[in-house]
Amino acid sequence: MQQRGRGRIAYPYIIWMAIFIVVPLILILFYSFTEGDIHNLKDLKFSVSSYKKVLEPIYLKVIGNSFVLAGISxxxxxxxxxxxxMIIANTDVKHRNLLLMLFLVPIWMNFLLRTYAWMSLLSPNGLINRLLLWLGLPKIEIMPGKTAVLLGMVYNFLPFMVLPIYTVLSKIDKHVIEAANDLGGNSVITFIRVILPLSVPGIVSGITMVFLPAVSTFVISGLLGGGKTPLIGDLIEQQFLSSRDWHFGSSLSIILMIMILISMAVMSRIDKSPPEEERRKI
Amino acid sequence: MSKNLIELKNLTKRYNDMTAVDSINLTIKENEFVTLLGPSGCGKTTTLRMIGGFEDPDEGEIFFEGKLLNDVPAYKRNINTVFQRYALFTHMNVYENVAFGLRVKKVSNDEIDRRVKRMLKMVDLAGFEKRNVDSLSGGQQQRVAIARALVNEPKVLLLDEPLGALDLKLRKEMQIELLDMQRSVGITFIYVTHDQEEALTMSDTVVVMNKGVIQQIGTPEDIYNEPINRFVADFIGESNIIEGVMLEDYKVSFDGLVLDCVDKGFALNEPVDIVIRPEDIRIVVNPDEGMIKGTVTSVVFKGVHYEMIIESDKREYLVQRTVMFPEGSVVGMNVQPADIQVMKRGDVPCSKEEEEG
Structure with missing residues (x-):
């Protein structure tokens, strides 16, 4: 009875998912396997030509770039x-929340705003270069370019790495670390053999939470990269907004989705696999 | 006599304004089973943690085999700890938990295997090597924690309320097992507990602490039979504590009675606290044959004995006898001089905080 009652509460959510997740997905899948005028249903016919287009070297390079940049960031x-x-987790409780908040405040600001801020900082005549000029130092010219894109990604996604790791670290029983010390482990051994393995779940979710938005981002590369190194996100945006090739955009999206699913599957494998010592014994 | 292993000198630890451990002095001998006993917040765990190296003392010294230990980090001390909540490594199996200390010390694999297997056998966990520690029961986890510490063959094993999380029956079994282990491996145990029965059962020496101060150090018999003050008498076992006056050596007076006792060395007419244990009061049917006359007001069956409250015209006495006297009966009570413990009156608070946790 209770189970049933609870199940009913989920109906609105199921409807929501159907309308806003399943239907769009089916549409994307549909567009990716068709060609012709998207506004004229009768004109559409089955085709894999847009997938063939994805395989053209120029686009493969974009996909490769996206994954490499996302991986590096x-x-x-x-x-x-x-x-x-680690620093936040080891701070005493009184100051911990303050430190955490200081770190999280930037996320409360708009993503675009933060990226624009970096633009004005990094541009050839931006704040940083003017400062360097004033100090008599050579200019840095990383914007537009890959380095600036990386910087923007790291800056924007760093909190998503810190938070899950912090959560896991702060949950590790202090006595477990003391036990490692007690058994003769200095701080390095304790870190490598106890703290690090216990924090793997946090690392895995951190990597997932940074890699996924990084691989599909499109604003950062547009603004900081100046369009010189388009990423898969930019490419998809272009297909839908300017080139109006919805078929190609859809197939790119599907490819991106499949690759993300594969990388997530790999990550969850790492999370579940037993740690080194156990594997040795089994 | 075995030689001194650990010496604490004027050891003090403060947390902000609170003094957790207040200038304590304690000597622990080799192969001794020492229990630090006291209510929660009495400083017993803090003392243990200072010996283990997890807290730095604010004042005083810790000597280990005659050498100053204060600045030696925990991982370099030849002391191992069994933590209150076991603190096992959940990412390792039973075998690797026990092997941890040896692996860190780079002991050869053969040697590790031999010692871990022997230790697991000793704690009765042979065959559990590959089990995940999370899948073990509380008692088994406890034994892994003990094996993990003992496999390093420390000179001293510190145990911080190791049986606190176990149920009564298992706790009793583990008490015996721990005692057997201590005897067979022949190392010093420093044991922290708030359970007075546990302390009396297991220890060679009991150190009773309250509010960061050592109240009494002695054998279980000493502590029980000759408590030094009201706090110890009240904390260890049940007792009738009576305010009286020491008239002269071997003569104590209370409630208008003058009784013989075996205590001396007090000033004439010094106010004192008198302890009479409930099992030391004998009841006679004829009230006139007793030193104190009273009426039984309550009888409770406790299994081994009956616990009766007998009211005299001045006060209530708690009496434990195997023979029951019905409620309302008027009886006489007698106490042997040796069963009267006279203590100096101190300004020690005598609240019996949290006997069971």
Whole structure:
């Protein structure tokens, strides 16, 4: 009885999902496998030509670029984010929330606004270069370019790496770390053999939460990259808004989705696999 | 006599304004089973954590085999700890949990295998090597924690209320097992508990603490039979605590009675606290044959004995006897001089905080 009652509460959500997730997905799938005038249903016919177009070297390069850039920015986020998460988790409770808030305040500001801010900082005549000029140092010219895009990605997605890792780290029982010390482990051994393995779930969700938006982002590369290194997100945006090739845009979306699903499956595998010591014994 | 292993000198720990441990002095010998006993917040765990190296003392010294231990980090101390909630490594199986300390010390794989297997056998967990620690029961997890500490062959094992999370029956079994282990491996145990029965059952030496101060150090018999003050008498076991006056050596007076006792060395007419344990009061049917006359007002059957409250014209006495006297009967009570414990009157609070946790 109770189970049934609870099930009914889910109906609105199911309807919501059907309208806003399933139907659009089917439409995208439909467009990706057809060609012709999208406004004239009779004119549409089955075709895989848009998928063939995805395989053209110029577009494969865009997809490759997207994954490489997203991968690098995820890695940088992990390298910067893990220590930050550790510092926050090790701060005493009184100051912890303040530190966490300081770190999270930027997310409360609009994403575009933050990216525009970086534009004005990094542009050839921007704040940073004027400062360097004033100090008599050489200019840095990273914008527009890949470096600026990376910087924007890392800046925007870093909190999504820090938060899950912080959550996992702060949940580790303090006595477990003391136990590792007690058994002769100095801080390095304790970190490698106890803290790091226990924080793997946080690392995995951090990587997922950074990689997914990074691989499909389109604003950052447009603004900071100056269109020189278009990413798959930009390409999709272009197909729907300017080129009006919905078929190609749809197939690009489907390809992106499949690749994301594959990478997520790989990540969840890593999360579940037993740690090294156990595998050795089994 | 075995030699001194650990010495605490004027050890003090403060948290902000609160003094958790107040200048305590304690000597622990080799192979001794020492229990730090007291209500929660008495400083017993803090003391243990300072010995383990998890808290830095604010003042005083810890000596280990005659060497100052204060600045030695926890991971370099030849001391291992069994934590209150076990603190097992949940990402490792039973075998790897126990092997951790040896792997860190780079012991050879053969040696590790031999020692871990032997230890698991000792704690009765042979065959559990590959089990995930989360899948074990509380008692089994406890035994993994003990094996994980003992496999390193420490000089001292610290145990922080290790049986607190177990049910009564398992706790009793584990008490015996721990005691057997301590005897067979022959190392010093420093045991923290708030359970006075546990302390009396297991220890060679009991250290009773309250509010960061050591109240009494002694064998279980000493602590029980000759409590040094009201707090110890009240905390250890049940007792009748009576305010009286020490008339002269071997003579104590209360409620208008003058009784013989075995205590001396007090000033003439010094006000004192008197402890009479409930099992030391004998009841006689004829009220005139007793030193104190009283009426039985309540009888409770406790299994081993009956617990009776007998009211004299001055006060109530708690009495434990195997023979029952019905409510309302008038009886006499007698106490042997040796069963009267006279203590200096101190300004020690005697609230019996949280006997069971």
């Amino acid at each position: 995820t890695l940088i986020c992990l390298i910067i984010g893990y220590p930050v998460a």
